[in-house]
Amino acid sequence: MMNWQNYITADPFVCEGKACFKDTHLLISEILGKLATGVTPDDILKSYPSLSHEAIQASLAFVAELTREQIFNQSKLAPHRQVRVAGRLEAIRLSDYTFTLIAAETQYAINGFAKAIDPQTLSTLLGKNVVVSGTAHFTQEGALLILEAAQIVIAKGNDIEIWGRIPTPLHRPFDMSDFKEERGLSAIIGKWPGDETDEEVLSALEELS
Incomplete structure (x- = not known):
């Protein structure tokens, strides 16, 4: 089976995180587009001598695996969301519009991408407390992967206290451990009368009063 990892990378700091061939800035989507229009691998290699037949095959294997994974895990993917994060730039x-933000609340280093920001403006903010507005992208497990900045401004007033937390997905991936499995008789009829705790009894009485 083709091991596409030997030929393809998806680094957040290279090609804006899009899949490309290793040690190049050539997107695999460009090669796949040519294949889709009928261009042969041999003709592609003439235009891109740094590639190989194996690399082209790897791009097809990558897309095939990605498609299978997306279909299988579609319900578990953590969606991206619009956020604001405050911290020190x-x-x-x-050269590639990337930055590192130290989140104010946890001092956690957040990797960011700021192609929408003017480079000169970005350089004046280095070392300062700022508020980054943009799109947060997460892993399947819900961890922050990269922050795509649409705007970066100097933090004012209580911005640090309000926006200093690390963004999280709006919905966590489904986890069966969130649910307690009932066994035996309780699994059929629920809690047996008289099994309530004192706190539950008091709460019920307060609702009735």
Whole structure:
């Protein structure tokens, strides 16, 4: 079976995180588009001599696996969302519009991408407390993957206290451990009368009063 990982990478700091061939800035979507229009692998290699037949096959294997995974895990993917995050702009790299933000509340380093921000404006914010507005992208497990900035401004007033937390998905991936499994008689008829705790009894009485 083709091991596409040997030929393809999806680094948040290369090609805006889109899948591309290793050690290049060539998107696999460009090659797949040519294949879809009938261009042969041999003709593609003439235009892109840094590629190989194996790399082209790897792009097809990558898409096939990605499609299967998306169909299987579609209900568990953590959706991206619009967020604001406050913290210190620790580092920037103008060559590829990337930055590192230290979240104010946890001092956690957040990787960001700021292609929409003017590079000169971005450089003036280095080392300062800022508020980043944009789109947060998450892993399947709900961890923050990258922050795509639409705007970065100097933090004012209590911005740090309000927006200093690390963004999380609006909905966590489904987890069966969230549900307690009932066994035996309680699984059929529910809680047996008289099994209530003192707190539950008091709460019920308060609702009736």
